[in-house]
Amino acid sequence: xxxxxxxxxxxxxxxxxxxxxxxxxxxxxxxxxxxxxxxxxxxxxxxxxxxxxxxxxxxxxxxxxxxxxxxxxxxxxxxxxxxxxxxxxxxxxxxxxxxxxxxxxxxxxxxxxxxxxxxxxxxxxxxxxxxxxxxxxxxxxxxxxxxxxxxxxxxxxxxxxxxxxxxxxxxxxxxxxxxxxxxxxxxxxxxxxxxxxxxxxxxxxxxxxxxxxxxxxxxxxxxxxxxxxxxxxxxxxxxxxxxxxxxxxxxxxxxxxxxxxxxxxxxxxxxxxxxxxxxxxxxxxxxxxxxxxxxxxxxxxxxxxxxxxxxxxxxxxxxxxxxxxxxxxx
Amino acid sequence: xxxxxxxxxxxxxxxxxxxxxxxxxxxxxxxxxxxxxxxxxxxxxxxxxxxxxxxxxxxxxxxxxxxxxxxxxxxxxxxxxxxxxxxxxxxxxxxxxxxxxxxxxxxxxxxxxxxxxxxxxxxxxxxxxxxxxxxxxxxxxxxxxxxxxxxxxxxxxxxxxxxxxxxxxxxxxxxxxxxxxxxxxxxxxxxxxxxxxxxxxxxxxxxxxxxxxxxxxxxxxxxxxxxxxxxxxxxxxxxxxxxxxxxxxxxxxxxxxxxxxxxxxxxxxxxxxxxxxxxxxxxxxxxxxxxxxxxxxxxxxxxxxxxxxxxxxxxxxxxxxxxxxxxxxx
Numbered sequence: 169x170x171x172x173x174x175x176x177x178x179x180x181x182x183x184x185x186x187x188x189x190x191x192x193x194x195x196x197x198x199x200x201x202x203x204x205x206x207x208x209x210x211x212x213x214x215x216x217x218x219x220x221x222x223x224x225x226x227x228x229x230x231x232x233x234x235x236x237x238x239x240x241x242x243x244x245x246x247x248x249x250x251x252x253x254x255x256x257x258x259x260x261x262x263x264x265x266x267x268x269x270x271x272x273x274x275x276x277x278x279x280x281x282x283x284x285x286x287x288x289x290x291x292x293x294x295x296x297x298x299x300x301x302x303x304x305x306x307x308x309x310x311x312x313x314x315x316x317x318x319x320x321x322x323x324x325x326x327x328x329x330x331x332x333x334x335x336x337x338x339x340x341x342x343x344x345x346x347x348x349x350x351x352x353x354x355x356x357x358x359x360x361x362x363x364x365x366x367x368x369x370x371x372x373x374x375x376x377x378x379x380x381x382x383x384x385x386x387x388x389x390x391x392x393x394x395x396x397x398x399x400x401x402x403x404x405x406x407x408x409x410x411x412x413x414x415x416x417x418x419x420x421x422x423x424x425x426x427x428x429x430x431x432x433x434x435x436x437x438x439x440x441x442x443x444x445x446x447x448x449x450x451x452x453x454x455x456x457x458x459x460x461x462x463x464x465x466x467x468x469x470x471x472x473x474x475x476x477x478x479x480x481x482x483x484x485x486x487x488x489x490x491x492x493x494x495x496x497x498x
Numbered sequence: 499x500x501x502x503x504x505x506x507x508x509x510x511x512x513x514x515x516x517x518x519x520x521x522x523x524x525x526x527x528x529x530x531x532x533x534x535x536x537x538x539x540x541x542x543x544x545x546x547x548x549x550x551x552x553x554x555x556x557x558x559x560x561x562x563x564x565x566x567x568x569x570x571x572x573x574x575x576x577x578x579x580x581x582x583x584x585x586x587x588x589x590x591x592x593x594x595x596x597x598x599x600x601x602x603x604x605x606x607x608x609x610x611x612x613x614x615x616x617x618x619x620x621x622x623x624x625x626x627x628x629x630x631x632x633x634x635x636x637x638x639x640x641x642x643x644x645x646x647x648x649x650x651x652x653x654x655x656x657x658x659x660x661x662x663x664x665x666x667x668x669x670x671x672x673x674x675x676x677x678x679x680x681x682x683x684x685x686x687x688x689x690x691x692x693x694x695x696x697x698x699x700x701x702x703x704x705x706x707x708x709x710x711x712x713x714x715x716x717x718x719x720x721x722x723x724x725x726x727x728x729x730x731x732x733x734x735x736x737x738x739x740x741x742x743x744x745x746x747x748x749x750x751x752x753x754x755x756x757x758x759x760x761x762x763x764x765x766x767x768x769x770x771x772x773x774x775x776x777x778x779x780x781x782x783x784x785x786x787x788x789x790x791x792x793x794x795x796x797x798x799x800x801x802x803x804x805x806x807x808x809x810x811x812x813x814x815x816x817x818x819x820x821x822x823x824x825x826x827x828x
Contacts, residue, residue: 203651257617261610280591283613284651287587287620291643294624298636306628306636313621320614321533 175492177219179485184227187241191223194245198292209273209285213252216268221381221489222352223248229356229370231482239300239359246300246309247352249293254316254348256286261324262407305355312351319343328408328433330418330426337415338379341386346378353377366476373473373486376466380493383463386411387456390447392497402443408433412462413455414446420453463494505822507549509815514557517571521553524575528622539603539615543582546598551711551819552682553578559686559700561812569630569689576630576639577682579623584646584678586616591654592737635685642681649673658738658763660748660756667745668709671716676708683707696806703803703816706796710823713793716741717786720777722827732773738763742792743785744776750783793824 181188199210223244230240258264259272260279266272274282290313297309322340326332353374357367389404390413404411410418410433418429429449432442450456470490477483511518529540553574560570588594589602590609596602604612620643627639652670656662683704687697719734720743734741740748740763748759759779762772780786800820807813 201648201651203648203655205651205655206648254617257613261613279609280654281651283587283591284647284654287584288644288647288651290617290620291640291645291647294636294640295644298633298640301633303628303631303633306624310621310624310628314618314625315621317614317618317621318531318533318536321531321535321611321618324610324614325533325535 175488175495177221177224177485177489177492179481180224180228180489183231183482183485184224187227187244188220188224190241191220191227191244191248194241194296195248198245198249198296199289201288205277205281206285206288209256209277209281210252210289212270212276213255213267213273214248216270218251218268220248222251222348224489225349225352225374225377226356228482228486229353229374230360231356232370232477232480232486233357233360233362233366235356235360237359239302239305240356242296242299243305243309243355243359244352246293246296247348247355249289249296250309250313250316251348253286253289253293254320256282256289258320260286261320262403264403264407300359302355302359305358308351308354308358312347315343315347319345319347323409326410329410330414330429330433332410332415334412334415337410337412341379341382342375345382345385346375349378349381350374369473369476373470376470376473377490377493380463380466380470380490383412383459383466384494384496387413387459387463388497390450391456405443405446406438412459413450416458417450417453417455421449425449460494467491467494505818505825507551507554507815507819507822509811510554510558510819513561513812513815514554517557517574518550518554520571521550521557521574521578524571524626525578528575528579528626529619531618535607535611536615536618539586539607539611540582540619542600542606543585543597543603544578546600548581548598550578552581552678555679555682555704555707556686558812558816559683559704560690561686562700562807562810562816563687563690563692563696565686565690567689569632569635570686572626572629573635573639573685573689574682576623576626577678577685579619579626580639580643580646581678583616583619583623584650586612586619588650590616591650592733594733594737630689632685632689635688638681638684638688642677645673645677649675649677653739656740659740660744660759660763662740662745664742664745667740667742671709671712672705675712675715676705679708679711680704699803699806703800706800706803707820707823710793710796710800710820713742713789713796714824714826717743717789717793718827720780721786735773735776736768742789743780746788747780747783747785751779755779790824797821797824 195214199207201207226240226244226247255267256273259267259274260282264272265275297306319340323344326336326340350371354367354371357370386404390402392401418426421429432446435442467490471487474483474486525544529537531537556570556574556577585597586603589597589604590612594602595605627636649670653674656666680701684697684701687700716734720732722731748756751759762776765772797820801817804813804816
């Protein structure tokens with residue numbers, strides 16, 4: 169897929185810069201504890217430079233809704249903490265060795281610390297969210313917390329299942345990823361006292377964006393380089409996660425190729441050659457193109473949602489972020 | 499310590515029976531998910547018969563405060579879910595093989611499932627707590643969530659530290675155990691719209707009760723039988739947890755005994771003989787008596803708090819529960 173222009177999130181970063189400064193201060197401040205290990209583990213992960221898309225979404229949607237208060241600041245920080253907590257726990261669940269281009273926290277401080285510091289951050293997330301004093305926003309966010317965990321459990325249950333249906337795959341990514349994008353966007357409307365319709369539009373917007381983002385993430389897990397994506401390439405494959413590129417390839421495989429897939433996925437200690445075989449099998453069946461085409465489809469749904477808002481710099485920045493979500497290489 | 503009478507929580511159970519029925523229904527209902535593994539793991543642990551002291555405290559304190567609404571039901575269920583989530587995570591952190599007399603969930607479904615189902619239950623806990631519509635109660639409970647995790651991290655950091663001060667030990671048990679007892683009691687006052695003073699009294703009551711409970715738990719970990727306490731005896735010792743009985747013994751040890759303690763605690767694969775030696779060293783220095791005397795001291799502080807309330811059946815039941823907390827053998 170040759171692209172004329174390379175899209176990015178620079179506009180979104182620039183327009184949310186001042187508020188993100190406050191969010192980042194709050195994040196640092198709220199990892200401080202009498203127990204050294206908590207700021208150490210939290211800040212190690214937090215300072216390792218994720219995109220911080222989720223808190224930016226909360227700020228951006230609050231701005232789209234002409235929010236008159238500052239409650240989106242603790243809410244945005246809470247959303248990022250919730251995300252960080254799930255990353256710490258995911259690394260334990262997946263036995264990951266790398267995260268954001270650095271050695272995973274659990275490799276340095278142990279699984280125990282990752283579990284407990286994750287719990288601490290989840291608690292702090294709720295504390296900050298409670299400070300925003302909105303029961304409605306808390307409803308959305310506490311619901312997101314359970315749905316994310318449910319998605320992670322589903323993913324665990326369906327690991328190594330080549331026959332997973334596309335519907336189940338979409339449910340998993342909707343739960344584990346899109347739900348927090350969706351909640352992060354929706355609470356911007358809630359905190360601004362916007363109409364139910366606007367809240368629904370932003371909820372859908374976040375959801376579609378999250379799905380587009382996860383689909384391209386699943387493609388990048390095979391096609392990126394470690395410098396770009398900052399985690400091990402092939403993680404999904406080695407962990408037995410059957411993502412969309414495999415689903416497409418398996419479905420279009422002939423009997424022999426299906427057998428090869430089964431051998432590859434069920435092999436206990438997968439190696440680099442197995443990964444290469446998987447890559448070839450996906451490529452042969454245009455698994456990456458189909459995955460990115462799906463991502464684009466969801467990206468376009470997200471863009472449609474934005475059509476409900478007046479022209480503004482923030483709206484353009486969000487549109488760019490949507491293009492980025494399905495054309496990105498990092 | 500020969501006791502004239504054996505105290506229990508039967509009165510508390512009997513007086514909260516109807517409400518606990520509703521709480522238990524809600525608990526079962528809220529573990530239902532499309533993902534089989536979630537109800538399976540949750541109900542395995544939930545049905546294994548913990549005492550459910552914490553939700554009973556929420557109900558009892560609501561009754562003491564003459565609560566006029568039913569919001570204590572979802573709050574009590576939320577408190578129990580929060581507790582269950584920490585048990586699932588603790589077992590992963592401690593590599594425990596038993597819990598409540600049954601094989602630990604993580605031994606049956608893996609650490610991954612215990613981490614994720616714990617996260618799910620924590621999310622559901624917040625959802626239920628949000629349903630009670632009280633920002634103040636949410637403040638108390640979200641704060642408890644972080645403090646509990648902080649206590650668990652401290653405990654991890656201080657494992658195998660024989661020189662841990664009694665102050666640090668008390669901070670750890672205050673954080674990891676007493677905080678939830680305290681929050682569970684305080685929210686009864688909050689939800690009943692009681693005065694700040696009453697909320698403070700119940701907060702203190704729960705806190706003292708929790709400390710008494712944990713101190714006797716730490717003694718029971720050495721002196722009980724598996725039939726009574728339902729988890730491995732000596733867990734604390736084998737996990738390198740330096741609890742009050744050891745702190746007392748180590749402090750009163752001579753040079754030679756201190757060396758023996760160091761050898762025992764720093765040994766990587768502790769065996770039954772090591773546990774026997776530890777038991778003897780504690781017994782020799784009256785470590786258990788001192789621990790139970792401390793428990794009694796905190797129990798009496800809890801009883802003092804109750805003096806602020808008029809005579810009632812519920813008050814008597816709580817007094818019995820306090821006696822139980824420091825005289826129990828299970």
